[in-house]
Amino acid sequence: MEQVNYTAKSAKYKHLTERDRYLLEGYLEIGLPVKKIAQKLNSHLSTVYREINRGRVNRIKSDLTEYQVYRANTAHTDYEKKVTHRAHSLKIEKYKEIATYIREKILKDKYSPDVIIGELKRDAQGLICTKTLYNYIDRGVFEGVTNYSLWEKRKRHKHKYRQISRISLKNKGSRSIEERPEAINKRLEYGHWEGDSIVGKRLGRKDGLFTLTERMTREEIIIKIKSMTQDSILNALNKLETNYGGYFRKKFKSITLDNGREFLDWEAIERSGLNGRKRTLVYFAHPYSSWERGTNENQNRMIRRFIPKGTDISKLSDKDIKRIEEWMNNYPRKILGYKTPNELVLNITNNSSGVLN
Missing domain, CATH: 3.30.420.10 (Ribonuclease H-like superfamily/Ribonuclease H)
Structure with a gap:
């Protein structure tokens, strides 16, 4: 039996991308063996098998018999849904006191997420970064805290200003x-x-x-x-x-x-x-x-x-x-x-x- 070689460095913890899923769908349609597909996608064999199961959908032939095929869009939709609701990925859930602290700082003290994280890092409690905190707020992790609770959340654009050097006509004698x-x-x-x-x-x-x-x-x-x-x-x-x-x-x-x-x-x-x-x-x-x-x-x-x-x-x-x-x-x-x-x-x-x- 042919042995498939994998390197731990290249295959470890690799998540398939949306493009990988469509490549997988194409490889399966032309009948490429799963081991060969795993090599081409640089993924572990078990990862590919799990992915195939994730994206299985039922189809009906002309004679009304059912068969199963892999569909990349189905698999990717399922993947994104599970990532969004993956409770164990939330570091903050393990630290209830800090989660409560963050919630109170936003709702009662009107602190911005960046300032909260900055203070936590000063106290050697920098468990998450500012971007992660914004993501948690988007996902409703903190009860009662939404984007509406935030003082300011918008993209900052640096404006190009034109230097104006003229003297004020109503304040000519002043110090510029x-x-x-x-x-x-x-x-x-x-x-x-x-x-x-x-x-x-x-x-x-x-x-x-x-x-x-x-x-x-x-x-x-x-x-x-x-x-x-x-x-x-x-x-x-x-x-x-x-x-x-x-x-x-x-x-x-x-x-x-x-x-x-x-x-x-x-x-x-x-x-x-x-x-x-x-x-x-x-x-x-x-x-x-x-x-x-x-x-x-x-x-x-x-x-x-x-x-x-x-x-x-x-x-x-x-x-x-x-x-x-x-x-x-x-x-x-x-x-x-x-x-x-x-x-x-x-x-x-x-x-x-x-x-x-």
Whole structure:
């Protein structure tokens, strides 16, 4: 009897592909022996026999007698169905505590799958990767968790932006972002912020938010303002200066803003409300170039998860705003090595050098 040679390396754990199944169907139709088929498909003999059984279908001849043939489409449909419902393939089912942790982080703490996996890896519990977690969510592994539960799930597309170098016609005497030192651009030092305002309900009350994002740590400050006016912005900054006292100049070394009318009185923004001296430096992004303040723009998108467009901000209390601010500052970020902004700020505060250890 002829002996078929197999190599353990090539035949071990090899799953047949859809193309393999159609080749198998063709080989069987021309009467090729199963051993030869196994050689051609580089699969174990038992794998081929199991596959043939998987794809058997009944056919009726002209004389009404039945016979069986192998059909690749039938076999492949059965294969995909079993893979989808294969319970023993779910690593997470063996770790109930971690599964519960993941579910609560998504539903209660509004964490993204990537941040959850990042935290688990930091704690040496990296059992699965981010993609696997997304797959589990697609398959409904976690009770009550669906794609609708996720903060954001979409394909990211990198946009090609055209650099706009013209000066704002309504803000000609201001300091341009082009003058900003490289140390700020490269996020080498703590204390350089990006700022913007968030509009509330278009009709009725004009309450809004003034947001500040620190470039190095992603620390966030959110201040409720009565209106989108220069006076409201100045009042917010003066309140911050009063709270921080002499530390204000170290904490807010510079602020990069857009060209909104609420920010046009940049000289007053720079001037201390306590002693009239310069308290910070203001830089302006180019007109229609929000990506130049990309850190703050991303943070504002996070805020919109809690305060959707059209929300009447006047109905939100200072405690509501503070709760969102604290959530953001305790939210781990992939770009920070899954550390939180508060962790980085504490690191900087402890070493008093203005840089991270």
